[in-house]
Amino acid sequence: xxxxxxxxxxxxxxxxxxxxxxxxxxxxxxxxxxxxxxxxxxxxxxxxxxxxxxxxxxxxxxxxxxxxxxxxxxxxxxxxxxxxxxxxxxxxxxxxxxxxxxxxxxxxxxxxxxxxxxxxxxxxxxxxxxxxxxxxxxxxxxxxxxxxxxxxxxxxxxxx
Amino acid sequence: xxxxxxxxxxxxxxxxxxxxxxxxxxxxxxxxxxxxxxxxxxxxxxxxxxxxxxxxxxxxxxxxxxxxxxxxxxxxxxxxxxxxxxxxxxxxxxxxxxxxxxxxxxxxxxxxxxxxxxxxxxxxxxxxxxxxxxxxxxxxxxxxxxxxxxxxxxxxxxxxxxxxxxxxxxxxxxxxxxxxxxxxxxxxxxxxxxxxxxxxxxxxxxxxxxxxxxxxxxxxxxxxxxxxxxxxxxxxxxxxxxxxxxxxxxxxxxxxxxxxxxxxxxxxxxxxxxxxxxxxxxxxxxxxxxx
Numbered sequence: 001x002x003x004x005x006x007x008x009x010x011x012x013x014x015x016x017x018x019x020x021x022x023x024x025x026x027x028x029x030x031x032x033x034x035x036x037x038x039x040x041x042x043x044x045x046x047x048x049x050x051x052x053x054x055x056x057x058x059x060x061x062x063x064x065x066x067x068x069x070x071x072x073x074x075x076x077x078x079x080x081x082x083x084x085x086x087x088x089x090x091x092x093x094x095x096x097x098x099x100x101x102x103x104x105x106x107x108x109x110x111x112x113x114x115x116x117x118x119x120x121x122x123x124x125x126x127x128x129x130x131x132x133x134x135x136x137x138x139x140x141x142x143x144x145x146x147x148x149x150x151x152x153x154x155x156x157x158x159x160x
Numbered sequence: 161x162x163x164x165x166x167x168x169x170x171x172x173x174x175x176x177x178x179x180x181x182x183x184x185x186x187x188x189x190x191x192x193x194x195x196x197x198x199x200x201x202x203x204x205x206x207x208x209x210x211x212x213x214x215x216x217x218x219x220x221x222x223x224x225x226x227x228x229x230x231x232x233x234x235x236x237x238x239x240x241x242x243x244x245x246x247x248x249x250x251x252x253x254x255x256x257x258x259x260x261x262x263x264x265x266x267x268x269x270x271x272x273x274x275x276x277x278x279x280x281x282x283x284x285x286x287x288x289x290x291x292x293x294x295x296x297x298x299x300x301x302x303x304x305x306x307x308x309x310x311x312x313x314x315x316x317x318x319x320x321x322x323x324x325x326x327x328x329x330x331x332x333x334x335x336x337x338x339x340x341x342x343x344x345x346x347x348x349x350x351x352x353x354x355x356x357x358x359x360x361x362x363x364x365x366x367x368x369x370x371x372x373x374x375x376x377x378x379x380x381x382x383x384x385x386x387x388x389x390x391x392x393x394x395x396x397x398x399x400x401x402x403x404x405x406x407x408x409x410x411x412x413x414x415x416x417x418x419x420x421x422x423x424x425x426x427x428x429x430x431x432x433x434x435x436x437x438x439x440x441x442x443x444x445x446x447x448x449x450x451x
Contacts, residue, residue: 001169018169018212040162041200043351045266054269060199061270064169065192065214108266129350130264 003067007032008076018064023047025063026073034074034103038132045131048104049073055111057130074103077110085148085155086110095144097135104131109145118149162203168211178215178327179302185211187324192216193236194271196263197279221274221329224248231333235274240265242273252293252333253445254341254359258285261343264351274328277310282317283353288375289343290331291384292359298330305329311383338370339363340446344438345377346430348421354378355421358386358410358434360442362398369393374406374438379431380415388413389435398443406439407432 004013007030014029026032026049035058038046042060049058050072077084086109089095096102105128112119112127119127124145125138133141168185172178182189190209192198193216201207215221221236224245231251233242242248243259262268262285276286277297287310295310299322310331313320322328345357357377363370372393374386389410396402411432418424444450 018167019164021163040203042196042267045264048266051270055266056270057196057266060196060267062169062195062199062212064171065195065216067171127265130266 001064003064005063005066005068006070008072016063018062020063022049022051022058022061022063022066022071025066026058026071029063032073032075036100036103038100043132044101045108046101046104048107048131050107050111053111055108072107074106077106084110085152086113086145088151089144089147090141093140093144093147095137095141097133097137101131101133101135105133105141109148112145113149113152117152119145121146164199164202165205165208167202167209169214170211171214171217173217174220175218175300175327175329178213178218179300179325181211181213182327183302183325185213189213189324191275191278191327193275194238195275196267196271197275197281197284215327226251226335229335231335233273233331233333235272235328235330237273239263239268239271239273239276243268251335252341252361254289254292254343254361254442255286257343258289258345258357258359261285261345261347261351261357267351273331277313277331278320278322278328280314280316280318280320282380283378285343285345285354285357285359285377287314288357288377288381288384289359290333290375292343292373292375293333293341293361294373295331295333297328298332299326300329301326307332311385314383336363336371338365338446340442340444340450342438342441342445342450344434344441346434353421356416356427356430356434358431358438360435360438362393362439362442362446364398364443364446367397369396369398369402372439374410374435376410376414376431376435378416378421379427380417381410381413386410386413386435393439398439398446400440403436403439403443407436410435 026035036046038044042057047058188210192212221234223234249256290310297308341361343359346355354377359375361373389406411428416427
């Protein structure tokens, strides 16, 4: 079946089997291996991507269901060479150890900050509760998201 | 790697089209909405439909609104929609309570209300919540729509009254004054299926329980509700003595099974305690003193 998907602003058209999962479409068909493939049971959240602006677990979405949709992966977070504040926060606050959960964490964090620019620690933990860090580095992940929130506001205040 | 078996895929563009596709594929087709129950089952080959009818394009079924003094929830409303709805929080906080503890935010972004009810998983939370509020399911087929009380909707685990060529399109809950509702759940970890859960909707008149509904999740309660405990409470006082006895009745009459989430006697105990807590919270809300 032929599908067309907009991934990070670029249009891709491919012939795929209906049973192909979105995570494998992104990784194997498009070579976008920033989206990780973890538990395969919609528990761990490393495969999180945006589907039409909403974070979802791509191991539980068929690629054909994304036909005509916009997908955003971790490769689409940075603006050219300029890292997203969430990415900068993960660097500044040591928000990753092995890095396996990081792409999903950052995409969900980006969605959170878009809807709630000043989240509390509890709100950050709730937003990330569908994602597992096997290194158990949650403290620094939460700090990274807070860092991004604070620096985004500073940037916006300077701009205005 | 978990991959579903081969299947045909069709994307429905509206309700009529979905019904046509269901009619043409027959009983071997399954409707897929959020897919967060069905796709994992297909990956494990526990489900092997020959065709999937994708209804994510049926945006006309994605709504939550008040109409004719009823709360009306379209089948394609997502869990996240129910959780964030101010209408729902105002009239039936039992759903807001339940949605906070259903899976996780990413799953709630995708999973749908209609899909949850039609999957008919014995551990699914909304089935008990809708049973507690005595909702009505609206089912659409080629010859029109029919309504079914939600307490007659589930025939058993993974089985509902929705026929192969029909679609659950809406759930309706009457709005009545003087009510309060709440949902309480025990789970092993955040986002897990319930060990047990209880939901209560209660209406008070002149300080007496005029009407009450009690839903039970993952406890083997017939049609997800505790009829004997409801019967005991009707006409009684909304006090701790009544709640304790209702909890005891609910725990005795449900039929939980032993599994990795606990033995039967433990689940009966949790059923009773959660029934008491949900009754307490619903009564406080009915009195305007609950959070």
